[in-house]
Amino acid sequence: MFVRIFVALACAALLFVPIVVRTAEAASAISVYAPVGDVTTSPSGYLQFCNDNPGDCRPGPQEARDIVLSRQAWRDLVALNEQVNHAVKPMTDLDNYGKVEWWAYPTDGYGDCEDYVLLKRKLLIDAGWPRSALLITVVRDKKGEGHAVLMVKTDRGEFVLDNQEQKILPWRATGYRYVKRQSQTDQNVWVSLGDTQTTSIVSARGD
Template sequence: MQRTLGPVVAAAVAVMIGGVSWARAALLTVPTAPQPALAHIELGRPTLPPLTFTMFCLRYEAECRLRRTFRGGPTRLTKERWAELKALNRAVNRAIAPQPNELGLAGEEWIVNPDRGDCNDYAVSKRHELLQRGWPARVLLLSEVVTGSGDHHLVLVVRARTGDLVLDNLTPEIRLWSRVQYGWVRMQMPSDSRMWATTGRPAA
């Protein structure tokens, strides 16, 4: 049965946003890309999505349905949207207790807003909550990366005009993709979130 913490997350986001003070919150400065070449992740050829993503779409059909109103490119990150993004990222990170998957592929399951979960659950929960708040699917891209220890890891990339931003359960900070120490493997395609593509190397 699907478990949800939707109301809890929503309440936490409301409290966080309500307490934002732009005059003294230096960390809420909207990020800017240091160089145009580093702004967005380069997508390569189409590739198969993770098997667990296919299983996720069978369980959560609404999360994966094709939204035919695809228009425009990256979203404009206003101060209000930046505040909402930071609050949502922190709320989900706090609402889900970390529970590493020790069974490998056999124990892999992506769940929206569980009580406990791993990186996959954090990423799909953040995407779900942002979709519920009206963010377009074309800018909410699940991305598979490899950590410095060689582990495969799932994060949510938010495609903003100033650059691709990484929402990660391993850190409370939202950072530009070019400033995280990950190897990029594959990512959802903005034109159709059911499709995935390989990702290019960071620009030098």
């Protein structure tokens, strides 16, 4: 089942237009982003996922690049988010794997929050979106429970792809408390987040 889902979504992703990206240093406009703090511990589930999928967690520094969010890029992002949310059925790790916490691609068509995130991130990367702009993020949801979402860093701010909410929302509009996420410059480094203040960085603005 997953093979059919993955192939269909991957083919759809390949239809995306190329994404133009700019470095923060090439900046001409200022946007508001989630404030980033110090380096912190990686989630245990992420470490387990990397152990199982080393090719998807290659270490080393990378250039921080933001997506120029054109109208077409936004339409592509919305389409992929909806496709994955509809293709994968929700199921807890305990019911699916017999484990309290287990990060994996939803190979059987079922998964919980981080499984949705991992698949969305992979499909976007395969479609040519920069890895450094697609950040796995840990939050506390509206019930105060741990949750994972994908934050997409663009020249027009940061947006959240979520399996609990069908719409893609600006990071401040989710009602979540942000805990930590991957660093833009090294996917295996995690940094703390705060949502009580804002910080501005410079990035390129698209048409």
